[in-house]
Amino acid sequence: MQKWLEELLDVLPEKQIMTEAADRFSYSFDASFGEHLPEAVVQVKTTEETVHVMKTANAYGVPVTPRGQSTSLSGGPLPVKGGIVLDMVQWPEKIEVTPDDLIAVVSPSVLTADINKTVEPYGLMYPPDPSSAHVCTIGGNLAENSGGPRGLKYGVTKDYVIGLEVVTPEGEVMKTGGRTIKNVTGFDLTKLIIGSEGTLGVITEAVVKLVPKPPAVQTLMAVFDDVETAGQAISQTLTSGILPSKMEFVDQACLQAVEQYKPIGLPVEAAAVLIIELDGHPEAISIETKEVERIMQELGATDSQIPDTPEEAAEIWQARKLVSPAIATIKPTKVAEDATVPRSQIGPMMGRLRTIKEKYDVDLVVFGHAGDGNLHPDVMCDTRDQEEMERVERAVAEIFEAAIDLGGTLSGEHGIGTMKSAFMEQELGATGVDMMKRIKEAWDPNNILNPGKIFPEQGQTRLVLRDE
Amino acid sequence: MSNETSLKDALAYDKTFDCVQCGYCLPACPTYETMEKETHSPRGRINLIKMAAEGKASLDDLKEPIEKCLGCMACTTVCPTDVQYGDLLEAAKETLEKHETKTKTQQKTEGFLFGSFFPSSSWMNALGQATWLYQASGMQKAARALRLTSMAPLHLGEFEQVVPAQPSPKERKARSRRVKPDGTPAAKVAFFTGCVMDSVFFETNQNTVELLRLSGAEVILPENQTCCGALHAHAGKTDMAKEQAAANIQVFEEEDVDYIVNNAGGCGAKLIEYDRMFEEGTDWQERALAFTEKVKDISEVLVELDGLAFSKDVPKTITYQPSCHMTNVQRVTRPPRELMESIPGLTLKDMDNPGFCCGSAGIYNIVNYNDAMDILDVKMADVKKTSPEAIVTTNPGCLLQMKLGVQREGQGESVEAVHLVDLLMEAGPRSRN
Ligand SMILES: Cc1cc2nc3c(=O)[nH]c(=O)nc-3n(C[C@H](O)[C@H](O)[C@H](O)COP(=O)(O)OP(=O)(O)OC[C@H]3O[C@@H](n4cnc5c(N)ncnc54)[C@H](O)[C@@H]3O)c2cc1C
Numbered sequence: 082m083q084k085w086l087e088e089l090l091d092v093l094p095e096k097q098i099m100t101e102a103a104d105r106f107s108y109s110f111d112a113s114f115g116e117h118l119p120e121a122v123v124q125v126k127t128t129e130e131t132v133h134v135m136k137t138a139n140a141y142g143v144p145v146t147p148r149g150q151s152t153s154l155s156g157g158p159l160p161v162k163g164g165i166v167l168d169m170v171q172w173p174e175k176i177e178v179t180p181d182d183l184i185a186v187v188s189p190s191v192l193t194a195d196i197n198k199t200v201e202p203y204g205l206m207y208p209p210d211p212s213s214a215h216v217c218t219i220g221g222n223l224a225e226n227s228g229g230p231r232g233l234k235y236g237v238t239k240d241y242v243i244g245l246e247v248v249t250p251e252g253e254v255m256k257t258g259g260r261t262i263k264n265v266t267g268f269d270l271t272k273l274i275i276g277s278e279g280t281l282g283v284i285t286e287a288v289v290k291l292v293p294k295p296p297a298v299q300t301l302m303a304v305f306d307d308v309e310t311a312g313q314a315i316s317q318t319l320t321s322g323i324l325p326s327k328m329e330f331v332d333q334a335c336l337q338a339v340e341q342y343k344p345i346g347l348p349v350e351a352a353a354v355l356i357i358e359l360d361g362h363p364e365a366i367s368i369e370t371k372e373v374e375r376i377m378q379e380l381g382a383t384d385s386q387i388p389d390t391p392e393e394a395a396e397i398w399q400a401r402k403l404v405s406p407a408i409a410t411i412k413p414t415k416v417a418e419d420a421t422v423p424r425s426q427i428g429p430m431m432g433r434l435r436t437i438k439e440k441y442d443v444d445l446v447v448f449g450h451a452g453d454g455n456l457h458p459d460v461m462c463d464t465r466d467q468e469e470m471e472r473v474e475r476a477v478a479e480i481f482e483a484a485i486d487l488g489g490t491l492s493g494e495h496g497i498g499t500m501k502s503a504f505m506e507q508e509l510g511a512t513g514v515d516m517m518k519r520i521k522e523a524w525d526p527n528n529i530l531n532p533g534k535i536f537p538e539q540g541q542t543r544l545v546l547r548d549e
Numbered sequence: 550m551s552n553e554t555s556l557k558d559a560l561a562y563d564k565t566f567d568c569v570q571c572g573y574c575l576p577a578c579p580t581y582e583t584m585e586k587e588t589h590s591p592r593g594r595i596n597l598i599k600m601a602a603e604g605k606a607s608l609d610d611l612k613e614p615i616e617k618c619l620g621c622m623a624c625t626t627v628c629p630t631d632v633q634y635g636d637l638l639e640a641a642k643e644t645l646e647k648h649e650t651k652t653k654t655q656q657k658t659e660g661f662l663f664g665s666f667f668p669s670s671s672w673m674n675a676l677g678q679a680t681w682l683y684q685a686s687g688m689q690k691a692a693r694a695l696r697l698t699s700m701a702p703l704h705l706g707e708f709e710q711v712v713p714a715q716p717s718p719k720e721r722k723a724r725s726r727r728v729k730p731d732g733t734p735a736a737k738v739a740f741f742t743g744c745v746m747d748s749v750f751f752e753t754n755q756n757t758v759e760l761l762r763l764s765g766a767e768v769i770l771p772e773n774q775t776c777c778g779a780l781h782a783h784a785g786k787t788d789m790a791k792e793q794a795a796a797n798i799q800v801f802e803e804e805d806v807d808y809i810v811n812n813a814g815g816c817g818a819k820l821i822e823y824d825r826m827f828e829e830g831t832d833w834q835e836r837a838l839a840f841t842e843k844v845k846d847i848s849e850v851l852v853e854l855d856g857l858a859f860s861k862d863v864p865k866t867i868t869y870q871p872s873c874h875m876t877n878v879q880r881v882t883r884p885p886r887e888l889m890e891s892i893p894g895l896t897l898k899d900m901d902n903p904g905f906c907c908g909s910a911g912i913y914n915i916v917n918y919n920d921a922m923d924i925l926d927v928k929m930a931d932v933k934k935t936s937p938e939a940i941v942t943t944n945p946g947c948l949l950q951m952k953l954g955v956q957r958e959g960q961g962e963s964v965e966a967v968h969l970v971d972l973l974m975e976a977g978p979r980s981r982n
């Protein structure tokens with residue numbers, strides 16, 4: 082047995098260290114591409130165990146890759162350099178709510194949706210709502226700085242974290258921030274850790290901020306016969322003094338796929354629909370609903386629907402939810418992108434996407450959180466078709482370019498991981514990437530924690546989705 | 550090369566590509582919860598099948614994760630991309646079964662269990678009668694005379710303790726195979742009796758026939774029906790399962806009925822998939838399709854006939870443990886609830902996570918006893934929170950398991966486990982017309 086494994090066994094129960102092939106295979110993938118076998122899977126359940134793993138790994142130079150539920154769409158939890166996969170999921174779940182402070186203290190393994198379930202009885206809400214919330218861990222959300230439809234009004238994960246407990250790459254325990262909303266003592270290390278994709282520290286506890294749960298919500302769906310008008314309608318609404326909690330965009334290809342997957346009477350002739358949710362006091366949203374409807378009509382929406390009951394509203398949101406599974410029936414492999422542009426550029430971005438789709442002859446569909454400029458251009462393909470995958474690689478590269486050209490970013494919420502690292506310099510410039518690298522080197526001198534992520538490897542200049 | 554292709558075919562490799570590894574099935578999987586690793590999750594198992602088909606992992610790596618899968622299919626109900634996990638699981642089991650080297654005793658035991666025991670109604674009756682003899686006369690050795698406990702080192706003793714009171718052989722013999730309602734029949738149905746149901750829960754089967762009769766149906770019990778084949782298929786014995794399917798199709802074709810009714814969620818799930826066992830476009834597949842179109846759970850038929858009225862209050866608080874195969878394969882969820890709601894005086898308190906398997910899973914609780922008990926413990930914790938007087942279920946395996954659960958919790962006196970059909974009988978059912 083390897084020396085470092087023996088040393089791990091000094092502190093960790095045997096059951097939490099796995100080296101059998103079946104187990105290693107089971108921790109070799111995420112929801113994106115590629116598979117990489119770790120040498121061992123180690124499950125930690127306490128801060129002390131985590132410290133011991135990091136210290137041992139540093140002593141023996143063994144890479145450690147933290148892993149939540151591995152729903153990452155960018156390769157974050159893949160052990161690309163082998164070593165240890167650090168499974169955080171078996172950590173006992175803890176959600177301690179302090180209603181008077183509007184905060185909750187949570188353990189890293191908590192499923193995101195469970196936070197909301199726990200705080201709801203107190204009349205509170207934890208706003209970040211990635212669509213994977215019922216599956217993914219808060220630890221993964223913190224590491225990826227995940228967001229969801231509510232990002233438009235409420236912001237994303239980083240806007241709700243005020244304190245962390247972190248085990249550093251060298252195995253020291255550090256607390257950042259605290260339990261207060263305001264805190265300017267020193268550098269904001271909390272924000273540095275959030276979105277660091279498991280490369281700067283292992284998050285072992287977080288203090289999250291809560292908001293009062295809005296007393297009422299109202300859904301509205303507007304139908305458009307061209308995509309640019311839908312784009313205008315978004316900007317127009319947001320400059321009219323109204324801030325919806327969600328504004329989701331679904332294009333024709335998606336509408337048709339959903340309708341075929343599960344017929345629910347969607348307007349399949351439409352070029353696009355916007356699904357909007359308003360939240361707040363019932364009287365306020367009744368006025369705002371009328372106002373939004375008027376804006377949609379003035380701009381030339383061909384139809385708008387305002388559901389009367391929560392059940393009808395749920396049906397409309399069901400349509401949005403079904404997009405993901407429905408488009409999977411077009412082709413089995415999904416390259417899920419999340420290029421994001423300034424809101425005024427949604428129309429032009431839609432135009433660029435259409436050109437890319439035709440140029441590379443790929444099955445490109447678009448939906449997403451258009452209210453905050455976060456589109457999901459997904460390319461549907463089949464990994465078994467090498468020729469197609471090559472076209473997809475080029476199409477995706479051009480999607481990134483288009484987003485950056487229009488003043489946007491490579492990734493709104495899925496993270497860089499292995500998938501987008503080749504494009505970092507295009508967006509950040511050489512100095513930007515260099516400053517980030519220096520931070521990484523200072524924090525993790527032995528390059529132990531999640532190596533091979535975010536920064537491009539030598540010679541890695543483009544996206545590769547095939548086995549080469 | 551051809552070896553590789555045939556392994557890929559055998560493991561239904563192409564179907565693994567439907568899995569996008571989103572992880573949505575993780576929170577639904579009981580074994581991921583109790584065994585605490587991805588290796589025992591749906592996503593992990595599918596990935597291992599893929600790796601084995603590609604020759605990266607060995608069949609040996611696949612063995613334990615596949616054996617420890619309950620086959621509860623909770624993963625398929627939540628899967629957004631409709632992965633055919635059932636097909637993948639069966640393909641994996643069949644492949645493993647073919648590559649397996651078994652000890653002589655294992656072969657003999659299995660040969661007996663699957664070849665003679667489950668399919669044979671006389672053996673099953675014998676089991677029922679032996680249990681009766683055992684209970685009625687206190688003749689301790691009756692079960693052992695059948696050498697049930699020595700056939701396999703299984704915890705059958707524990708299961709025996711929770712088997713219900715048995716009718717006498719005379720009662721069994723006296724059962725009529727054709728029952729007519731009082732007025733003109735509203736429907737003609739054939740009853741699939743099931744092997745475990747008909748031996749261990751004979752009374753429940755009689756009640757099923759009675760409820761159908763009261764609902765206005767003419768009921769036929771075809772004599773030469775055999776085991777549904779589910780247990781064989783779960784054990785990777787696909788060819789045997791296919792033989793049983795063919796035999797049943799043939800037997801039930803002889804009667805011109807509106808429905809083929811069963812009261813065992815697990816059997817129903819197999820019966821309803823008979824068409825998938827035969828090759829597309831063949832004559833057999835067509836016959837299977839005609840068969841499956843008629844297959845219904847008893848609850849569906851009772852709701853559809855809508856012929857019952859209840860004369861007695863059942864002032865009990867119950868909780869409902871739906872059969873996984875009924876929920877996730879047959880996708881029957883409303884009818885049992887509608888029936889319970891129609892019972893006067895009854896209070897139904899739902900437990901958390903009713904969709905979490907109880908751990909019975911065919912003969913899983915017999916072959917993987919300890920794992921099944923871990924799962925049962927999780928289930929019983931949720932059951933207890935509702936403080937029920939009875940746990941209602943719709944499948945013999947679940948019923949036995951729940952009885953065992955109650956016993957293990959030391960609540961054998963205060964909590965009973967009952968089949969939905971028996972609960973309906975308690976409410977004094979009458980013909981509405
Ligand atoms: C169907 C589907 C829908 C999705 N929808 C959304 C969406 O709407 N919005 C969105 O933002 N994302 C979405 N995602 C992406 C994904 O769910 C998120 O990135 C999520 O935060 C990952 O959480 P996880 O627990 O699965 O973490 P993992 O995927 O296991 O890990 C993600 C990263 O976090 C690191 N990490 C995990 N735990 C820790 C820890 N305790 N300390 C330090 N580092 C850690 C890992 O090293 C890795 O780099 C979706 C994914 C899928 C499959």
Ligand code: SF4
Nearest residue numbers: 568569571572574628
């Ligand atoms: S839910 Fe379906 S697609 Fe997602 S990981 Fe599970 S089996 Fe695969």
Ligand code: SF4
Nearest residue numbers: 578618619621622624
């Ligand atoms: S069938 Fe049940 S036990 Fe098996 S993988 Fe699916 S959910 Fe888990």
